Amino acid sequence: MRGRCLGFAGVLLWVFVAACSRAPVYQQESFVFGTRVEVLIAGLPEARARAAAAAVLREFDRLHRTYHAWRPSELSALNAALAAGRVQTVSEEMAELLVDAQRLARLGDGLFDPGIGRLIELWGFHSDELPTGLPDEAALAAWRSAQPGIADLHLSGLQASSRQRQLAIDFGGYLKGVALDRATSILRAQGVGNALVNIGGNVMVLGSRNGQRWRVGIQHPRQPGPMATIELDDGEAVGTSGDYQRYFEVAGRRYAHLLDPRSGRPASGTQALTVLITARPAAGALSDAASKPLFIAGGDWPAFARRLQVAHVLRVDGDGRWQLSRAMQDRLEFVGGRPRALEVVPP
Known part of the structure; x- marks a missing residue:
């Protein structure tokens, strides 16, 4: 897709391409890993960008088929x-x-x-x-x-x-992050230096968008649209876990897909939790995996952030109050102004 600007409402994040961007941004979309996937490539002729994006999506499809937890794989x-x-x-x-x-x-x-x-x-x-x-x-x-x-x-x-016959592996909370790392490797090998890959709200970027930093919006867990935006640098990844994507309700109570292994029940006490992973090896996999224990840990998330070496965290608790790390505070731009119920917490 060229010649027009893109604003995509993802499952958990929004991706913005500013109106002032005149150079082409190629976009290719698919549905993989049970979610909508998009690849944006900036500053390349459409033919080269299309070939690179297609190679990424082929790898996504292979990973999905190889590691599907309940279909033959x-x-x-x-x-x-x-x-x-x-x-x-x-x-x-x-x-x-x-x-x-x-x-x-x-x-x-x-x-x-x-x-x-x-x-x-x-x-x-x-x-x-x-x-x-x-x-x-x-x-x-x-x-x-x-x-x-x-x-x-x-x-x-x-x-x-395994001696434990109840053991069953499900990579659903990990594979999208692995796919982000694979995507960046494929894109670099294809000569792509500026791109954004979004897998249902798990985002990783390369370079910039025609000289401007890539910007994503973090979805509000209880309202339409983003609650904050953040600009990303080369090699950075963002992952969000929320109770608003896959859930059902019984007798007015919400049961989300994020399960606490300690209790065997859906985690409660957190509506959404976003991590930003600075550029490092396997940043994509960490962005996907790290948001889960921090979400499930509830108010104890800072201790888990330290263990996982994640400095940038934004949490919305069960009552809609915001908590964020000092490092994340420096990176966020709030939509609609700074929220009143906000606590800055050392990670």
Whole structure:
């Protein structure tokens, strides 16, 4: 898409291309990972930009098909083997993802845990359709008694196994971030120096938008439109977890897809939490994974931010009050003015 400016309302973030930008910004969209995906490339001829964006979207589709948790895939085959108590040979790529996911789970004290696939299934968040009712309490109690997690997975080279048959891997809270890192590698290899990739609100940028910093807006959890905007530098990534994207209500109570492994129930006390990850290796994966334990931790999020080395955090608690780290305060521009209920917290 060229010759006009773009303003895209993402699931969790908004992406802005300012009206004063005269140079072309090419945009290509798709639907992958159960969400809308877009690739914006600035300052290149359309043919080159189209080819680079297409290469990114092909990789996204491959990752989605390879690591789908409940449709036939390499990951579902692993889960079937774990449930049967069998040893499964995995690819080198999957082994690397599993090791990294275990590392991130340890850093987040298990609040981010890709090993809770059975719990996700019990709540009905494992399908494209939203659940309509609460899970069976006896089944939840049984899961809590077993307390399976990715730490139960044993890897010996490419051989994966576990004595815990309730273990099931779901990369839903991690794979979009991995895809962002893959996208930036592909784009750089294609000679792209200026781009923005948005996967349902998980954003990573390269360079600038024709000399101007890329700007994204952070979605308000209870109102339409953004509550704040932030400009991003080369190699930075933003990830948001919110209770307003995938949820259902029973008797007036909201049950969101962000599950607390300690209780086996949806986390409460936070409406939305955004992290900004400064340029570093695997910034995309960290932006996706880090927002989960901080969201689930509620008021204890600063301790988890320190453990994960995340300095830029914005949180909206269950009552709509804002908390943000000092570093994040320096980067945000509030929409509609500075909110009254705002607390600046050292990370």
